[in-house]
Amino acid sequence: MKEDAIRQAHAAGAKLIISADCGIRAHEVVATAHRLGIDIIITDHHLPEEQIPPALAVLNPKRSDCAYPEKNLAGVGVAFKLVQALLKETGRERALPSFMKVAAIGTIADLVPLIGENRIIAKFGLDGLRQPRNEGLRALLDVADIRLDRPIRCDDIAFRVGPRLNAMGRMGRAHPIIELFWAETAERAQQMARTLDQQNAARQHAQQRVLEEAHRLLERDPHLAAGPVIVLAGREWHRGVIGLAASKTVDRFYRPPIIVSVQDGLGHGSGRSIPSFHLLNGLDHCADLLERYGGHAHAAGLTIREEHIPTLAARLNQYAHTVLSSDDLIPELEIEHWLSIPDIDFELWTALSQLEPFGVGNPKPVFAVRQGRIVDQPRLLKEQHWMFRMEQQGRRADVIWWNGVERAPDLAAGEAVSVAFTVDAHHYRGTLGLRLTVKDLKRGVPSR
Known part of the structure; x- marks a missing residue:
């Protein structure tokens, strides 16, 4: 959540903003909305700070005072629970399966544990996707080469559907996704689906460029990968793909990486982690170096001044040495x-x-x-x-x-x-x- 977006919404006459998968640490943004007379409802699953923003309502199962039993909901899962409550309140619960299809896509793509309620959302959502009623959803499945005459599996969502949806937000504006799902004709839906497909191809190209440059940095200076945490920074790397590049770096080196794109002296970074390292806790120990940050155990984002990046790398590695053993940095594969x-x-x-x-x-x-x-x-x-x-x-x-x-x-x-x-x-x-x-x-x- 950003103040610019709040001010644009105010100029357009908005009186209520509902967040999805963000906002749990947006104290100043919520305060700005309050001053402008806009109510905020936050739905998020990221870890909150000790104090939560002063919003009209804050839905987050990770709140210390939240008694809801399912703590592993994805951001889309939390938003889905709000929809479920509204449908129940208005007597329209029959519409719930339609929303579950989209909730399943987001739950799988967000890589949350597919256990408990997430498993239920994924199972019934995947079943429902074989009978899409929305023209946009049908076109999206078609452009992703998803056949409706056979079961749709998590891999289909994770590797075909999810990346096409994510590509729009990563490469530019996400509004075409809204246009896709609002399309009233098959022709318009197919046009928007092709746009998503083209942007996904552009995303793949940008991601490959960042990976190649990041790996060249490691080849020139192996010391960068000598510690338990890898911090890499590059000039004007596409900010929309640095998280994906971080995930690929984990796969290759089995170290928690933070990939930072630097422009005009300011770095925007994205990190991923391994099971034994709580990434957000690591960033908490470096909070004085960061302009802002947030996330959870396995993924996080941050903003940092360029001159602080070397210190961030040193401090994160210093902290990691206190919580990781050498065995933690050896990937394990469990054979059934x-x-x-x-x-x-x-x-x-x-x-x-x-x-x-x-x-x-x-x-x-x-x-x-x-x-x-x-x-x-x-x-x-x-x-x-x-x-x-x-x-x-x-x-x-x-x-x-x-x-x-x-x-x-x-x-x-x-x-x-x-x-x-x-x-x-x-x-x-x-x-x-x-x-x-x-x-x-x-x-x-x-x-x-």
Whole structure:
């Protein structure tokens, strides 16, 4: 929430503003709205400070005085609970499933634990998405290549739908998303959906540029990644993608990173973390260096003067050394069971499907195979990913390794490999098949 937006709303005659996924630390902004005669209702899920803003109402399950049992709601989930209460109050609860579809998209995309009430929202929302009544939602699913004649899964939302919605806000103004869902004709909805698709492609390009420049910084100065926390700053990196770049940096280095875009002496940063490091607590120890900040254990945003960035890096690492051990910085992959390729069949996949929806807090079960052998030459996809077939005990399995080229650029036929994987379904020319999605791969034959 920003004061400029409040003043624009006042000029337009607004008397009430309802926030979604923001505002829990916006004390000055709420005070400005109050002086202008605007009521504020805050719906947010980020961690509050000791004092909450003086709004008309503050809905946040993380408030210390909030007795609501589900503390892990996403920002969209908190807004959804307000909608649910209003529908109940006005006798229109039959409309709730329509809102649950959108709540499911936001819940999955926000990477909150898919347990408790979040699991219910995700499950019934995903089921409802197969029957979209809104023209904009139908067009969005179409441009994301989501088929309505088969189950929609969390991966479809996380990797296809969510990024297209997020791209508009990251790359410019989010208003086209409103136009998409307000579209009254299929033609207008399709036009707006294509706009989202184009902006997502632009987002991917901008994200790749930031990642390449950030990794070049680390190559020139390995000391930047020597500590438990990585802080990287670049000139005019696109602010809309630095959070995504931070997530990719976690995946590669398994260190909490803060990626900062600097312009005119001011840095806007976004951070992501690992399970053992509470990022917001770390920033609390550096509060005197920051213009403003907020977030939660695993993600945070901040604003900082450029000259304070080196001190921020030093102080965060100093704090991290007091709460992290060397073992905390070693990624772990929990293997549910060792299988042989003949064990992997549709009966297994059907049983696993009963555990959906999968996500944070309810991850897909990871299995592993020892001493498989790559048959035929692996196929290279978009110069980043490997697709190959693996054989064991006379049976073969299709395998895909997203971003595997970075780890194994010279993967070849005939190699012995041990693979940790999830079991996934894929459709090809109207046929349903099974495919192993690599989570980790070890070349050679490991000892038991």
